[in-house]
Amino acid sequence: MASEKVLSHLKNHQQKHVEQLCDFLRIPSISSVSAHNADTKRAAKFVSSELKELGLAVEVIDMGGHPLVYAETEIRPDRKTLLFYGHYDVQPVDPLDLWDNPPFEPVIKDGIIYARGSSDDKGQLYTHIKALEAYILQGEELPVNVKFIIEGEEEAGGESIYKFTEQNTEKLSCDAVVVSDTTLYNETTPGICYSLKGMAYMEITVQGPGMDLHSGSYGGSVQNPGNALAEIIAKLKDADGRCLVPGFYDDVLELEQDERDGFAELGYTDEILCDETGAPAAFGEKGFTTLERMWARPTCDVNGIACGYGGEGAKTIIPARGLAKVSMRLVPNQDPDTIAAAFSAYVKEIAPTGVKVEVSNHHNAAPVLVHRKSEMMNAGMIALEKGFGAKPVFIREGGSIPIVGTFQDCLKSPVLLLGYGLNTDNIHSPNEKFHLDNFFRGIRTSAILMTEAAK
Numbered sequence: 001m002a003s004e005k006v007l008s009h010l011k012n013h014q015q016k017h018v019e020q021l022c023d024f025l026r027i028p029s030i031s032s033v034s035a036h037n038a039d040t041k042r043a044a045k046f047v048s049s050e051l052k053e054l055g056l057a058v059e060v061i062d063m064g065g066h067p068l069v070y071a072e073t074e075i076r077p078d079r080k081t082l083l084f085y086g087h088y089d090v091q092p093v094d095p096l097d098l099w100d101n102p103p104f105e106p107v108i109k110d111g112i113i114y115a116r117g118s119s120d121d122k123g124q125l126y127t128h129i130k131a132l133e134a135y136i137l138q139g140e141e142l143p144v145n146v147k148f149i150i151e152g153e154e155e156a157g158g159e160s161i162y163k164f165t166e167q168n169t170e171k172l173s174c175d176a177v178v179v180s181d182t183t184l185y186n187e188t189t190p191g192i193c194y195s196l197k198g199m200a201y202m203e204i205t206v207q208g209p210g211m212d213l214h215s216g217s218y219g220g221s222v223q224n225p226g227n228a229l230a231e232i233i234a235k236l237k238d239a240d241g242r243c244l245v246p247g248f249y250d251d252v253l254e255l256e257q258d259e260r261d262g263f264a265e266l267g268y269t270d271e272i273l274c275d276e277t278g279a280p281a282a283f284g285e286k287g288f289t290t291l292e293r294m295w296a297r298p299t300c301d302v303n304g305i306a307c308g309y310g311g312e313g314a315k316t317i318i319p320a321r322g323l324a325k326v327s328m329r330l331v332p333n334q335d336p337d338t339i340a341a342a343f344s345a346y347v348k349e350i351a352p353t354g355v356k357v358e359v360s361n362h363h364n365a366a367p368v369l370v371h372r373k374s375e376m377m378n379a380g381m382i383a384l385e386k387g388f389g390a391k392p393v394f395i396r397e398g399g400s401i402p403i404v405g406t407f408q409d410c411l412k413s414p415v416l417l418l419g420y421g422l423n424t425d426n427i428h429s430p431n432e433k434f435h436l437d438n439f440f441r442g443i444r445t446s447a448i449l450m451t452e453a454a455k
């Protein structure tokens with residue numbers, strides 16, 4: 001347990017921490033929109049300045065994209081080292097008209113803070129900075145060496161952090177990587193996450209005639225890219241929700257019986273799902289429970305389709321082209337490059353004649369699996385239990401954090417995924433939010449972890 005001094009410091013500074021988080025949230029650091037490049041720089045500056053003020057050695061690193069922030073306390077060889085990872089960049093805000101308040105003007109209502117980035121990931125990342133600050137301001141000796149690597153391209157598929165990690169394994173060496181960019185199990189139960197999904201993100205373009213054609217004059221004479229695209233998409237999955245890309249399931253690591261039992265004990269129901277999402281019914285691959293599908297089965301989903309006329313009223317055309325974005329969320333031990341190649345080959349094979357079909361691969365991420373039994377996992381469990389006042393459960397996530405797999409490969413250290421968000425925080429969506437209680441408990445957890453990890 002962290003000292004009384006540290007814990008009471010945290011209690012006495014809650015208001016201040018919220019105000020400071022608001023300042024962080026006011027910076028519109030949208031990494032995928034170049035008009036916001038100055039803002040991503042400002043967000044990097046915000047975290048680097050705070051860490052500098054705490055006396056850490058700080059570097060702001062330009063690897064050609066948005067800046068990375070690296071910081072470390074004095075490194076003493078007799079202490080263990082924790083490396084905290086987070087991202088200061090945020091998702092775009094559209095559709096803007098669905099926000100109840102402007103996304104970069106944080107509003108607090110009923111103990112919940114609303115703003116883009118509040119849960120993903122500024123609010124979660126900030127918990128570690130405030131926990132470290134408590135030790136330093138209270139003059140408490142740090143139980144561990146602390147390093148931070150904070151990036152600004154997580155939401156944009158940027159390369160900077162990969163390059164930096166591969167070139168700086170010594171600098172980043174640690175006894176555990178700590179990441180708070182996931183979720184609790186639910187409002188009352190913290191979770192320790194031991195698997196993230198990976199990803200292969202694909203784009204299909206279907207090119208027909210050189211321009212939109214009058215659908216009467218030329219109807220029946222050429223292949224329609226919209227119909228062709230629909231045919232392709234219809235063949236991606238069967239009626240039971242299984243992906244039809246050949247070899248798709250070959251390398252899927254099946255769930256252990258104790259994992260299935262553990263999931264079942266959590267008591268997640270389709271009713272909860274429908275309640276959380278507003279969906280009329282649950283749906284997915286036959287033979288698996290909803291939680292199994294969400295956490296441990298690969299998926300193949302259309303993310304967007306654009307083709308022809310979608311405006312008011314009717315417009316009679318045969319569209320010139322169509323495009324679809326498709327994400328495949330992958331599980332251990334699927335390889336994103338292999339899956340991307342299998343997808344491309346399959347789409348080419350099933351493409352109707354009379355159109356030109358191209359498939360490209362946007363970005364990939366490796367799936368992650370963490371050992372459930374380790375000293376660090378125990379330290380994380382204890383910290384979560386004391387920080388949240390409730391016993392944590394083992395969970396997996398459907399989301400991806402691309403750099404985590406690279407940390408595992410390059411640094412060979414265990415990864416602790418201590419998430420403080422909720423699935424219902426509306427991340428990537430209008431009205432993103434973060435429960436202040438979870439913010440405070442997250443800070444406590446992080447402070448306690450620093451002590452527990454030292455043991």
Ligand code: BES
Pocket residue numbers: 120121154155156157181182183199363364365397398399400401402
């Ligand atoms: N923090 C999320 C990942 C996440 C989402 C974890 C939900 C747990 C639950 C992260 O910022 C994110 O959005 N990742 C992207 C990665 C993609 C761009 C490669 C994702 O999962 O879509």
Ligand code: MN
Pocket residue numbers: 087120121154181
């Ligand atoms: Mn995130």
Ligand code: MN
Pocket residue numbers: 091120155427428
């Ligand atoms: Mn995100």
